[in-house]
Structure formats: structure tokens, C-alpha cells
Amino acid sequence: MPTPAAQDPITLRPERLVAGGDALARLDDGRVAFVTGALPDEEVEVVVDVDRSDFVRAALTEVVDPSPDRVVPTCPFRRDGCGGCGWMHLAPHAQLDAKIEIVTESLRRIGRFDASEVARLVRSGGAVDPYGYRTSIRLVGTPGRGVGYREERSDRVVPIDHCQIAHENLSRIIREVEVAPGVELSLRTSVATDAVTARWTRPEDRRRRGERRRTNVAAGESVKGLPGDVHIGDRAFLVERVSGVDLRVSAPSFFQSGVDAAEMLVDAVERAAPELVGAGHAVDAYAGVGLFAATAMRHARHVTVVESSRSSCFDAKENLRHRSGSGDRSVAIARTDVARWEPDSANGAVDVVVADPGRPGLAKPGTGAIERTAAPVVVLVSCDPVSLARDARLLTEIGYGVDDVEVLDIFPQTPHVECVTRFTRRGD
Structure with missing residues (x-):
């Protein structure tokens, strides 16, 4: 041709x-x-x-x-080009299988793992409900002061008046809120308390090199119609409950797509590292608000939290306050990039590392930090199959072997995929 x-x-x-x-x-x-x-x-x-x-x-x-x-997308806005649900044309029952295949191919092609070995390692970990699961969304103001999502691979905003994958607390706000054109409005709700936080960015607040600075502008300038009980700004926070633990989550802090997703990840991490129950020292790297430190690592004698975000570190300190001063359950919070972090030998040898990096993955700097821990068990939470494949290859090159890859669908209706992978250090 x-x-x-x-x-x-x-x-x-x-x-x-x-x-x-x-x-x-x-x-x-x-x-x-x-x-x-x-x-x-x-x-x-x-x-x-x-x-x-x-x-x-x-x-x-x-x-x-x-x-x-x-299938025909059930959402009219997806049919209009909304980029939020890029897989709504694929039947929900087929989405997890497709994601498993993508992870398998990534490990084989990019990670250079043997096909038979990959087939043995990769397995299904289940999916959250395909509708109403998102407790965090980011909207964009339209010329008519409505809201919408950006079109796929475009800056064009598709106006919406509801969202099928958003939690009902957020869907109610979508119908009422007015947002100035180009303003990005981030909303989050708590399933445990129904509280809602809001923060936004105006186009003129963007710094050079495309970095966005979140500002706490007056509601009348950029956003109108928020319910009176919504907590606004960078100091706003809510409390979510995961695995029986109450977690403070500030508006600027990272949290999972929803509470069901967080529960599923905690369960997967606990399955991947049963050693956490008796661990003397566990590390929660790229920890966010301390999700895994507060839940999966609750039985570890000492926990080290490594996180670069100021707001997330503040939340983690609150979420792990019960460990401070405890004779048998202690915590250290290191506000730094994982790549620059050095383990503190005073806390004892590291038994387990759980790392949950962003989309770029560990890469060489993060892998180097894990190597410095010499931990016998590493659990990697990956939100991109390509970075997982690269990281898995890097970890094998420093002496770790892949034991298990659990594929989770915590972003139904989208191609985004989450994996929880167990690595163990092989003998010299």
C-alpha cells in the first residue's frame, strides 16, 4: 500500500x-x-x-x-468527544482482560521478559464498579460558565451537565456550579463523610514552563454556585476511611481515584507482601498521605514515609500520629524526593519497600533508592504498563526477581491500568 x-x-x-x-x-x-x-x-x-x-x-x-x-457509549458527552472515558466503546466485562493483555505485552516487548514467564506471572486482580467510582475529578470552565472535560488529545472543552463515572456528590455540583472559561476546578468528596473540597487554577496563574500554581482566589471571580458546605482552597481537607482507618486528605494532596480503588490497592499490597505483618522496618515510598503506611503497614514495628509533597507529608504526619512516641510502633517522615533519600540505619534493616511512583515510574533514580535499602521484598504499585515494564527490567538488573503481577482495573471506562508487582531479592 x-x-x-x-x-x-x-x-x-x-x-x-x-x-x-x-x-x-x-x-x-x-x-x-x-x-x-x-x-x-x-x-x-x-x-x-x-x-x-x-x-x-x-x-x-x-x-x-x-x-x-x-458497545455504544452510554454517555452522550463521550459521544460528543469527551476524553475522560476513552474506552466507553468497549464493554465493561472486556476492559480488564484488555488491560491484562496490554500489561503482558509491555512486559514481553519493553521489559524483555520471556513470554512463558510473563504468562505465569500476570493475573487478574479485579475491577471497581464502572460507574460512579471517581471521588476526585478535574473540570474546566466553558465560555458559557458551565463546566466540561477536555476532548481526547485536544484542548477543546466538551461541555457536560453530569458525569457517569463521578460520585453522586460531585455530579450534583456539576449541575449547579458556574466556572469562568479556562479555569480548572478540582473537586474531591469523601464517601465516609460526604464532605467536599474544591480548589482551582486560573489561566493567568500559570507560571513559566507550563507549571500550574493553585491559588485561593475569591469564589466570585472564577467559580460560583458551590454549595455552602464545600471546603475551598489549599488548606481544605476531608477525611476518608480506607480499610477501617480514617485518613486526612488535603485538597492539594494526591489520593486514589476513589475509596474503592484505595481499598483494592491496600488488599493487593497486603497479598503481595505478607511479610508486612511481622516487619521490623517497612518503607512507604512515594507515600502520598501515607495510605499504605497507615493500613498495610499497620503491624510493622517501624515505618518510614518518603514523600516530596508538603501537603501530603502534613497529611501523613496526621494519619500516622498514633505511631509518634509509641514504644512499639514508630514512624519517620522524610520530606524529600525518593531518588535523594538515604535509609537511616538507626531504624534497622528495611524488610519491605512499597513504592507507588507517578506515571514515569521509578526509573533509574528511584531504582537506585530501592537498591540502597537492600530490602528483601519490594512491592511496586504502577499506574502505567510501560513504566512497569521498564522498572521491572531495572529491578532485575540490580538483583530482584519478579514473583507476581496483579492487574487491577481501578479506572474503568478508560485505558488506564494499575498493577501491583512483587519482587524479591535473589541470592548472590
Whole structure:
């Protein structure tokens, strides 16, 4: 097939879904085509919108022969182009299987693990409910002072008046709130208490190099219609309950997509590291508000929390206050980048590290920090299959072996995937 010219429709049959959510197909000239909105084994017509020497990106124009797993998105805003739920055209029962396949392929192709070994290691860990699961959302103001989400791979905002994956406490606010154009409004609610926090960023508050600075501007300037009991600004916080533990979560602090997701991750970490029950020293790296330190590590004699965010460290200190001064349960909180952190030998040898880095993963700096702990057990919580594959290879290069990879779907209707992987140090 000759190189497709822009706007010339071509017919493809994708092979599989890949990290990021696109379907992968091949042109007759051998190049890979990434098709947004297509599913494996469908016959689709597409238009190429990015043409490179080694790959193309294409937009779906027609599904000629649909997959049995294809469904019509239930959300009208997704049908209008909203980028929040990029997999709503894939039946919910098929989404976790697709994510397992993506993780398997990533470990094989990027991590360079043997296919038979990967098949033995990777398993399903379950999924949260596909609707109403998000307790944190970020909206964007529209020209009419409504709210919306950005279109997929675009800055265009698709107006909405409800969201099927948002918790009902947030959906009520979506219907009433007025937001100035371009303002980003972050909302979070607690399932335990129904409290809601809100904070926002105006376009003019953005610093150079694209960094956004959250500001506590007057509500009348940028946001109107928030209920009177909503807690506003960077000092706002709520209390969420996970695994029977109450956790303070400040508005600027990172937390999981919802409480069900947090519960599922805690359970998976506890399964991955039963050694935590009798651990003398456990490390919660990239700890956020101390989710794992306060739950999965509750029986460890000493816990070290490593986190760079000021607000998250403050929350973690509150969430682990019961350990301070305790004779048999102590805690140390290190506010620093994991890459620069040095274990304190005064707290004893590290028995288990649980690391939950952002989308880039551990990379070499984070892997170096884990190597300095010499921990016999490492549990890696990954939110990207590509970074998981890279990190798994890096960890094997410093003497760890992969024991188990549990794939969780805590972001249904989207291609985002979470994995909990157990590593153990192999003998010299």
C-alpha cells in the first residue's frame, strides 16, 4: 500500500489494544498504525492524521465490521468527544482482560521478559464498579460558565451537565456550579463523610514552563454556585476511611481515584507482601498521605514515609500520629524526593519497600533508592504498563526477581491500568 495521503480513507483490521488505549494495526508497507476508537479484529475505515516514517496515527471514521465487545457509549458527552472515558466503546466485562493483555505485552516487548514467564506471572486482580467510582475529578470552565472535560488529545472543552463515572456528590455540583472559561476546578468528596473540597487554577496563574500554581482566589471571580458546605482552597481537607482507618486528605494532596480503588490497592499490597505483618522496618515510598503506611503497614514495628509533597507529608504526619512516641510502633517522615533519600540505619534493616511512583515510574533514580535499602521484598504499585515494564527490567538488573503481577482495573471506562508487582531479592 502506498503511503496514505492526508484525508484519504483506508481500511484496516487492528490486532490488539496497546498502552494508551489505541488499537494497533499494520499498513501494507509494514508500518504500525495507531487507531483511536477501534477494537481488535474489527474492520474499520480510518483517516491518517499523523504520518511518520515508522508509524502513523489515524482517526476512526467508520466501523465496517464491529467487534462483539463493541458497545455504544452510554454517555452522550463521550459521544460528543469527551476524553475522560476513552474506552466507553468497549464493554465493561472486556476492559480488564484488555488491560491484562496490554500489561503482558509491555512486559514481553519493553521489559524483555520471556513470554512463558510473563504468562505465569500476570493475573487478574479485579475491577471497581464502572460507574460512579471517581471521588476526585478535574473540570474546566466553558465560555458559557458551565463546566466540561477536555476532548481526547485536544484542548477543546466538551461541555457536560453530569458525569457517569463521578460520585453522586460531585455530579450534583456539576449541575449547579458556574466556572469562568479556562479555569480548572478540582473537586474531591469523601464517601465516609460526604464532605467536599474544591480548589482551582486560573489561566493567568500559570507560571513559566507550563507549571500550574493553585491559588485561593475569591469564589466570585472564577467559580460560583458551590454549595455552602464545600471546603475551598489549599488548606481544605476531608477525611476518608480506607480499610477501617480514617485518613486526612488535603485538597492539594494526591489520593486514589476513589475509596474503592484505595481499598483494592491496600488488599493487593497486603497479598503481595505478607511479610508486612511481622516487619521490623517497612518503607512507604512515594507515600502520598501515607495510605499504605497507615493500613498495610499497620503491624510493622517501624515505618518510614518518603514523600516530596508538603501537603501530603502534613497529611501523613496526621494519619500516622498514633505511631509518634509509641514504644512499639514508630514512624519517620522524610520530606524529600525518593531518588535523594538515604535509609537511616538507626531504624534497622528495611524488610519491605512499597513504592507507588507517578506515571514515569521509578526509573533509574528511584531504582537506585530501592537498591540502597537492600530490602528483601519490594512491592511496586504502577499506574502505567510501560513504566512497569521498564522498572521491572531495572529491578532485575540490580538483583530482584519478579514473583507476581496483579492487574487491577481501578479506572474503568478508560485505558488506564494499575498493577501491583512483587519482587524479591535473589541470592548472590
